[in-house]
Amino acid sequence: MIARRIAIHAVQAGLVFALLALWWWITATGQVHPFVLPPPMAVLDRLGKLLASGTFWSPLSITMWEFGVSFVTATLLGLVFGFLISRRRLVVRTFDPLLAALYSVPMVLLLPLFVLTFGVGVGSKIALGFVVAFFPVVLSTTTAFLTVDASLQRAALSMGASQSQLFVRVLLPASLPMVLSGMRIALITSLLSILGAETIASLGGLGHEIFARVEYMQTAEMYAYLAITVIVAMMINGLALWIDAWGRRKFS
Amino acid sequence: MSQTGFHAGQADGPDPIIVARDVRQSFGVPGTPGHVVALQDSSLSVHAGELVCLIGPSGCGKSSLLNIIGGLARPTSGEVLVKGRPVNGPMPKDIAFVFQESTLFPWLDVIDNIKTGLEFQGVDRAQLEDRAIEALKVVGMLDFRNHLPRQLSGGMKQRVQLARALSLDTDIILMDEPFAALDEQTRMVLGEDISVLLARSHKTIVFVTHSLVEAVFLADRVATFTARPGRIKSIIEVDEPHPRSREFMTSEKLSVLRNELYELLHDEVRRTMESAERPMAQAFA
Numbered sequence: 001m002i003a004r005r006i007a008i009h010a011v012q013a014g015l016v017f018a019l020l021a022l023w024w025w026i027t028a029t030g031q032v033h034p035f036v037l038p039p040p041m042a043v044l045d046r047l048g049k050l051l052a053s054g055t056f057w058s059p060l061s062i063t064m065w066e067f068g069v070s071f072v073t074a075t076l077l078g079l080v081f082g083f084l085i086s087r088r089r090l091v092v093r094t095f096d097p098l099l100a101a102l103y104s105v106p107m108v109l110l111l112p113l114f115v116l117t118f119g120v121g122v123g124s125k126i127a128l129g130f131v132v133a134f135f136p137v138v139l140s141t142t143t144a145f146l147t148v149d150a151s152l153q154r155a156a157l158s159m160g161a162s163q164s165q166l167f168v169r170v171l172l173p174a175s176l177p178m179v180l181s182g183m184r185i186a187l188i189t190s191l192l193s194i195l196g197a198e199t200i201a202s203l204g205g206l207g208h209e210i211f212a213r214v215e216y217m218q219t220a221e222m223y224a225y226l227a228i229t230v231i232v233a234m235m236i237n238g239l240a241l242w243i244d245a246w247g248r249r250k251f252s
Numbered sequence: 253m254s255q256t257g258f259h260a261g262q263a264d265g266p267d268p269i270i271v272a273r274d275v276r277q278s279f280g281v282p283g284t285p286g287h288v289v290a291l292q293d294s295s296l297s298v299h300a301g302e303l304v305c306l307i308g309p310s311g312c313g314k315s316s317l318l319n320i321i322g323g324l325a326r327p328t329s330g331e332v333l334v335k336g337r338p339v340n341g342p343m344p345k346d347i348a349f350v351f352q353e354s355t356l357f358p359w360l361d362v363i364d365n366i367k368t369g370l371e372f373q374g375v376d377r378a379q380l381e382d383r384a385i386e387a388l389k390v391v392g393m394l395d396f397r398n399h400l401p402r403q404l405s406g407g408m409k410q411r412v413q414l415a416r417a418l419s420l421d422t423d424i425i426l427m428d429e430p431f432a433a434l435d436e437q438t439r440m441v442l443g444e445d446i447s448v449l450l451a452r453s454h455k456t457i458v459f460v461t462h463s464l465v466e467a468v469f470l471a472d473r474v475a476t477f478t479a480r481p482g483r484i485k486s487i488i489e490v491d492e493p494h495p496r497s498r499e500f501m502t503s504e505k506l507s508v509l510r511n512e513l514y515e516l517l518h519d520e521v522r523r524t525m526e527s528a529e530r531p532m533a534q535a536f537a
């Protein structure tokens with residue numbers, strides 16, 4: 001088993017190394033103009049300087065602020081609305097199809113409207129992140145509460161559980177895995193939407209920086225920012241996957 | 253030994269602990285195609301310390317009657333008295349349930365499952381641990397107290413469910429086909445445990461089952477149901493003290509009673525099959 005795991009990691013590391021080697025070969029042989037694709041060492045050099053100088057903190061904190069505010073508010077409202085909707089079958093039948101239809105709208109199309117309404121700065125990104133994150137949370141929460149095993153609820157009531165005990169001790173933990181899955185989707189899609197929106201119209205943030213470096217013809221620095229963005233996105237995604245897996249392992 | 257006819261539901265002797273009077277349950281509006289009578293007017297009295305089995309074809313309303321007695325469902329008409337008081341909802345101080353499916357909370361280990369039930373019932377926090385351990389000892393599951401439900405076999409889960417019901421220390425336990433999903437051997441062993449428990453604790457148990465042998469082996473009285481729309485057809489008495497031994501399982505007495513029960517149920521089961529699966533019934537004819 002351990003041998004197999006080592007083999008898997010070896011293949012993965014080999015692939016990454018091969019891509020880097022290919023990159024190096026393309027730039028070294030002059031296949032592509034260094035303005036479009038600078039050599040790996042130049043990018044690494046810019047990345048090192050960027051990290052050392054700390055200038056990346058400002059765009060990173062702008063993106064994280066937009067992401068944090070939109071994700072937290074969308075999740076809280078999604079949970080509350082999802083729970084309230086799930087309480088009555090009739091309300092579910094009324095609102096669930098509407099929410100599902102809205103969920104299928106590509107929210108990034110609303111960006112021009114948000115820029116018009118909330119300005120080109122942080123506000124429009126928070127608005128976009130919010131609408132992207134809200135729908136998966138509210139839909140998964142509604143379904144999660146609706147599909148809690150009725151026999152668990154019956155058992156709890158037969159043992160004398162009050163309504164608040166039923167909610168906190170049975171409904172909440174039983175629906176947690178599905179709620180967490182919805183939150184994970186919300187987390188990733190809202191982060192991606194915010195980064196994308198920043199490259200289209202913004203005053204700051206990682207996406208803004210990536211676009212601006214190209215405008216200023218500093219492609220090596222653009223790649224360095226790209227690397228930072230990928231690392232941050234991977235860390236957030238990894239954390240979300242871990243919490244999601246934990247929820248499923250523990251509560252179902 | 254068998255007592256059939258109009259007064260079948262009325263047990264003799266003084267103040268029964270459970271009295272169901274003309275209990276009826278139906279769904280939908282009468283006169284419309286959606287109208288279903290799950291249980292026709294049924295009456296049943298159960299005395300303290302007695303184990304009564306409810307047996308009948310699928311859909312005959314035996315589980316409905318159990319849920320109505322336990323306050324988990326409301327009858328369309330009729331009433332149930334438990335200890336002389338009308339049932340209007342769950343009575344956690346008097347009635348505990350053991351369900352067919354596992355209703356253990358999958359995110360809690362065995363002992364926390366039992367402690368949670370006790371907390372719901374309103375037991376003082378200081379007593380939770382001792383009460384839970386005591387109940388787990390009785391069913392022989394103490395060594396598994398820190399296991400999660402998914403780490404247990406079907407039989408072990410049902411033992412824990414039984415422990416949870418016992419820990420609540422109610423006079424009455426209602427069991428809805430608790431062993432239906434288990435294999436024959438496990439079912440026999442758990443049946444013997446229930447009989448021992450009954451002899452020791454003077455609990456009152458109403459037990460829904462599909463198994464003729466299980467019914468005769470466990471019950472002091474067996475109430476048989478007619479096909480849907482069900483009502484209690486007759487009641488058979490099993491005059492054998494608890495705890496019942498393995499010898500009783502293989503005795504002449506048990507098989508005679510079992511056959512008698514089979515005769516009573518045979519026509520009803522056939523009727524259920526004919527109304528539900530006509531081609532099947534013809535193939536058997």
